[in-house]
Amino acid sequence: MTAPITISRRSALQGAGALIVSFSLARAGFAQGASETPEGKAAPHLPGSLAVDPHLDAWIRIDADGSATVFTGKAELGQGIKTALIQVAAEELDLPPARITMITADTGRTANEGYTAGSHSMQDSGTAIRNAAAQVRELLIAEAGKRLNLPAGQLKAENGAVIAPDGGRLGYGDLVGALDLHVAAAEISTLRDPKSFKILGTPMRRVDIPAKVTGGAAYVQDMRLPGMLHARVVRPPSYGATLKQVDMAAVEAMPGVARVIRDGNFLAVVARREYQAIKAMRTLAAAAEWQEDAHLPQQGDLAAFIMGMPSKDYKILDQHGEAGAAVLSLEVTYTRPYMLHGSIGPSCAVAHSEDGAVTVCTHTQGVYPDRAAIAELLRLPPDRVRLIHVQGSGCYGHNGADDAAGDAALIASKMPGTPVRLQWMREQENAWEPFGPAMVTKARAALDASGRIVDWNYAVWSNTHLTRPGPAGTLLAGQHIAEPFPVPEPKPIPLPEGGGDRNAIPIYTLPNAEVMHHFLPDMPLRVSALRSLGAYMNVFSIESFMGELAAAANVDPVAFRLNHLDDPRARDVVTLAAERFGWDGRPKSQDGRGCGFAFARYKNLAAFCAIAMEIETERETGRIRVRRAVAAVDSGQIANPDGLRNQIEGGILQSASWTQYESVSFDTARITSIDWATYPILRFHAVPDSVEVHLIDRPGLPFLGAGEAAQGPAAAALANAVADATGQRMRDLPLTAAKLKAAIGV
Amino acid sequence: MTQLMVNGQTREVDADPDTPLLYVLRDDLELHAAKYGCGLGQCGSCTVIVDGEAALSCVTPLLLVEGRSITTLEGLGTAEDPGPMQQAFIEEQAAQCGYCIAGMMMRAQALLQKNPDASDAEIREALEPHLCRCGTHMRILKAVHRAAGLMRAASAAPAKGAA
């Protein structure tokens, strides 16, 4: 009845090839000359990242045994994207998740999806994989139809096989032999009806966790290649310092030391054992004499300094209309300091230079952009450099990962044939990572007699939030070598995503509103993307201000928001968070207890997130304790509910740490917050009693990135709760105990 | 040569006595669960158990632990056959990036070995030396409570069988 199945040699290779971890540099089977940028115009009409690479086999391959290999250009950062994408592929392919191997960011194997950042992975890669998987499934069904001589409409895919009306099964592995998946995706996919979802939208245990909790291979820090040596760098004591002299001979004579490298202001040691490298590094550091030239701003007067810097001014909102007469107006200023990413594991990379080509295993967020930087740094064509993403410690944005990859590549390029593992020290990470920029915002608004906002005026002052690779001059190694590369001019990230002005435009319905973005090109401290970029500060400011306005109008803060919110999905999360928190019956503000509320739609185009928080303040010390937080989130179609909850819970706690404690400190030349003694973060005694996350699933609607959605609302909910508890409005981040105590007085 | 008892096995290592235990475990014994986080004893990522007590391996030179019994996360079980602490962390999905988790688990293991009925306050206090940057604290606490339950159940099981 069924035709005998033969597996062609081609398909077998195609299948097996996907599982071989080759160190080949080119992406086999991929269209050559595909655009290097995620904005590439390969196929702009296709959904998600299919626009970058429309070939189905760039995303999905079916192996001869019927399992699938799925490729994403996004990286697992601990946010659980690997698992969520497996769920997406499994759902549309109708294949058990256990039979899917997910290959993440690797310039040798995956499409160029730019950075794993901005809560884009589900929107970009999830959409691409969903559509590609659906189309592969349809191709498999069509192939089965051909074999069985049945119309495709009578066949269905189920559990890794195509099922005929008579119950006969043709496994995907049997079908794929004759199928060419190296075809461009169609514009329209036959997506599964969300009502029939079996895997998508249900909790799935993360595939990366078992190794992480048993000491299995999980991190680039744990890679050990045969013959590998350990490297450490010696960084200058401050920005722009130049190396006057260094005696390398004593270090070269130390036990185990294989190389001491100096290239301009770039200093490194390579040794057989890791601790030997550390000792050599310390000795080299002690021997180095530097000329320091940094002039950092006065930390005590950061806000004035920021507002006094030259700026490029952009009016990003200017709308006017009919409104009631103003009876009351408020004007306030909010500030935030420089903040650390503060990964618990300092940045690390393993690099290997061989036959004029360099391979780097790195926890970068962008293998392709970082490859471009490293290729330029090493003066190699990009196709001689391969970057493979291997997980590191959580990064929360542009931390030291790219720089460490550059350092390792540079060191390895000077020692061909020897794999080199480089890890930064804690103080190097803290002093040299690009910080989240300090910012200032000013908000002014007028209310009419009915408590409606009739006029809104808002301005934000900020550096860029994007100094990622790219060009070699973005890398510390590129700046420190004898023939350095220029540091690129900073540019604002255009709206609607925005950088410093991310979420600067309120989502609320306002008859008259003006928003200014004062972009500050001068960067006295090294800065770049920190989780949620400007949105953390803008949402903190806007939502604190909404709290202030609600109080001025004598309107309940939740009602005040709803009075200015038209978007039904926004209204839904606000209402749900308030309901689950028990907002209307919340404890009265007394004895230092208080409640706060905040809401934002991340970037005004990604996930909706509302948070209600109950806190306790200690009048004698100003100490704040978050007792409980209740969040409501709408991120469109949910892939992995538990993964989403984990992200929001984590975002709330991380933001609580940022908001209560954190600021980078520096003297006139040097960064001084170089360890956890000098940069305190959240510890267990201050962890809330409970954090609840309630999800609104929107089956079939587009994925909306949620990884950064909680940062701003959590901060503002905290500040609003402090105001409720103490009557003190705190506008200068962080909201430390000392500041609150000073505000409360005796 | 220095002799250690690591995860129940006698191991000999040839490293300078001043080498922190962390590097001995990772580089000589290829046990990678303990992590370098700060090298200053401030974050807890490197925590292992030495003679039943949670210890910061990044500031513990080899010479202090000669001949002593060391347990690392690898000694608690495997992905295929996880121990109760590991099982609990999997069930609670108590990790994001997970870099800090091995240290947390070892601290919690040492606590529960001594105090199987540790209260929430005692668990928080024990974990105080540990930093997590992803904000996974709520799940970590839940996982430790769950581990305590699993351990109690495991120790109660033989008694039940005998009855």
Place this chain on the structure above:
Amino acid sequence: MKRSALIAIGLVAVLAVLGAGAAYYAWEPEIPPVDPGKRPAFDPALIRRGAVLAALGDCNTCHTAPGGKPFAGGLPIPTPFGTIYSTNITPDAETGIGRWPEAAFARAMRRGVDRERRHQYPAFPYDHFTKVTDEDNRALYAFLMTRQPVGAETPPNALPFPINFRPIVAGWKLLFLREGPYKPDPSRDAVWNRGAYLVEGIGHCGACHTPRNMLGAEKQGQMFSGGDAEGWHAFAINHQSPSPILWDATALAAYLRQGWHGMHGVARGPMAPVTANLANAPDEDVTAIAAYVASVMGEASPERREQSDRLISAAKPSGIGDKPQSAGSQTVPPTASGDLGKAIYASTCASCHESGRPVPYGGISLSLSSVVNSDDPRNLINVVLAGLPAAEGVKTAIMPGFAAVLTDPQAVALLAYLRAEFSDRPAWTGLEAQLREARQSHVALKTTSGPGRPTSETISEDKP
């Protein structure tokens, strides 16, 4: 003979005296309660002055239990006679002092008698507080009565007979309480007198820094020769100070305000909360305290001064490790062989303590350390075992504790080495026993914990 036995004999011997004295001292009237709701409002300036005095008096430290609400009491205070629990001094009507009129508060401060006429144990240091003026008591009262009332019962004291019989305290007072406010010394200037008033009175420095006799009273004629505090040694702060570097008024003021000094190290143990409170006190008061203590310390001998100067010049940061961005806050450990203690120091301690990274975040050079130079090793033992735990959300020195990894022989070898290497004083004896005691004493280790006691933020910004 055991200390407790001595105490018992001493007690019996003086009981007769106590009995006689009690007759005179024991009788105090109950002061009628007031309705907290009817208390008149206080002048905000008076409350602010009371806040300063409460900070200078370190009231919150004893009257706050770990994890408890400020001033709600319940902290167990170990004494040689048993455990006494601090009381709730919030204005809660039922469990606090909400029904106390000002006269009752003033009497407690002056004579150690509570509103209900019960004698208070001198763990409440009214032998010092008696020196506080009526005016300052009024301010303190205003401050306490405007705190948040907290309902918290004070646990019963765990004291043996006959100590648990409160009237016995009347006899103690007869012997040791010199009642009455501070009388200025006209031969001294105003700053000195202010300092003396604060130190002897509300600051009650002698309560820890002066040794006590068998009956728990500060020994006459041994003011500030060093005493005990919760498993720690309170260093001598007179001419017997063990500090290798001479203190002066400037250094003392900086230390008291910041909680650390570049040449003396970081305040820990029961001194940490004292300095945390002083960070919130006015400069002029801290300066006065420092001036008075410096005058009590007196002029050092030329030999001591010379030794101090020598150490200071030798201790100038070497430059190694003062480039933290380069390669860390640590330095290469020196190679050491032979002596176990030396090898432990070299591989475990030296990378921070010899890094040259300045105090408080860098480890102090141990040749400067009072802890190593004191004849009482307990503080060093406590710090080696417990380290300096992180405080909540503020920059503080952090040192890992080594209780888990150091065996007793290793710890003893290390301690003996540190003593021999970094001081000129005779070797410590009985280290094994003291080590065991410290390991068992949870109090000693817990009091080092910073959480809940934020220090001033200004500290962290300046570099020494």
